[in-house]
Amino acid sequence: xxxxxxxxxxxxxxxxxxVTLSCxxxxxxxxxxxxxxxxxxxxxxxxxYFSETQRNKGNFPGxxxxxxxxxxxxxxxxxxxxxxxxALYLCASSLASGGASSSSTDTQYFGPGTRLTVL
Amino acid sequence: xxxxxxxxxxxxxxxxxxLTINCTYTATGYPSLFWYVQYPGEGLQLLLKATKxxxxxxxxxxxxxxxxxxxxxxLEKGSVQVSDSAVYFCAIIQGAQKLVxxxxxxxxxxx
Numbered sequence: 001x002x003x004x005x006x007x008x009x010x011x012x013x014x015x016x017x018x019v020t021l022s023c024x025x026x027x028x029x030x031x032x033x034x035x036x037x038x039x040x041x042x043x044x045x046x047x048x049y050f051s052e053t054q055r056n057k058g059n060f061p062g063x064x065x066x067x068x069x070x071x072x073x074x075x076x077x078x079x080x081x082x083x084x085x086x087a088l089y090l091c092a093s094s095l096a097s098g099g100a101s102s103s104s105t106d107t108q109y110f111g112p113g114t115r116l117t118v119l
Numbered sequence: 120x121x122x123x124x125x126x127x128x129x130x131x132x133x134x135x136x137x138l139t140i141n142c143t144y145t146a147t148g149y150p151s152l153f154w155y156v157q158y159p160g161e162g163l164q165l166l167l168k169a170t171k172x173x174x175x176x177x178x179x180x181x182x183x184x185x186x187x188x189x190x191x192x193x194l195e196k197g198s199v200q201v202s203d204s205a206v207y208f209c210a211i212i213q214g215a216q217k218l219v220x221x222x223x224x225x226x227x228x229x230x
Contacts, residue, residue: 004162031216043208043220056215090162096216107153108218110163 001027004093004111012117018079021114025072025093031055032074033108034066037088046089049074050096081118088113121146125209125221132199133229140194140224142183142209150213152176152185152192157206157223166194166207201228 005024013019025032033056034046045058049068066076072093078085092108126141144150151170155163167176172187181196192209209221 006162033216033218035218042222043218045217045219048216050216056217058217092163092218094216106216107165107168108212108216109165110155112162 004091004109006089006091006111006114008114009112010115010117012119013081014119015081015083017081018077019081019116020075020077021089021091021116023074023076023091023093023111025074025091026109029093029095029109030072031094031096031106032068032072033092033094034074034076035090035092036060037090037113038086043090046076078116083118086116086118088115121150121211121213121219123209123211123219123221125207125224127222127224129225129227131227131229134201135198136228138194138196138199138203138226140207140209140226142192142194142221144190144192144209144211146190146211146213148213149187150211152183153210153212153218154181154183154192154194155208155210155220157208159205163208199226199228201230204228 007022031050033048037043048056052068063079068074090113092110094106094108096106122145153168154166156166167178169176169185174185183194206223206225210218
């Protein structure tokens with residue numbers, strides 16, 4: 001079974017631009033989560049989508065947004081890029097049954113990440 | 120909220136040495152616990168997990184036991200190899216699909 005794929009793998013943008021990152025989950029997985037990884041802040045949760053609905057959101061400004069399509073593929077968008085947005089953006093998918101009060105045993109499988117550099 | 124504290128690195132060992140990376144967590148109830156590994160230039164790979172107290176997760180010679188009484192999930196390996204050099208992350212999840220990670224421990228194994 002193919003793993004989580006993310007495109008593109010590398011991006012270079014300038015301040016003020018916007019960017020869209022894509023994530024294709026493992027077949028059959030309906031939950032997609034996004035994380036930002038930086039040397040200073042470590043791994044931080046951005047948001048999670050399940051069945052095309054955002055279920056959870058981390059503490060990031062509104063410039064960070066996402067969506068999920070009917071085939072469970074997800075995109076995240078960052079508008080008005082800032083230098084501090086330079087990071088590795090990781091996507092993870094899981095089987096995740098519906099409802100936030102699930103058993104929480106659904107393991108998240110990560111893609112290789114998209115390395116975003118903002119100049 | 121939930122939090123994870125990991126042993127600070129970097130950790131440098133010789134091949135065949137014994138490895139312990141400490142991890143403690145703060146959470147109410149019974150979160151699921153994970154260790155992920157990140158090799159240079161790659162994403163995170165699940166190494167092992169445990170979902171209830173006293174469970175032992177194991178994979179590739181690595182082990183970790185869910186200790187509810189000490190809120191810990193320490194990673195151990197009896198004999199490390201050069202190929203184990205990577206960054207290791209302890210993480211918890213509870214309720215919502217939101218992993219909370221420790222800061223990561225960089226491990227270097229010298230031949």
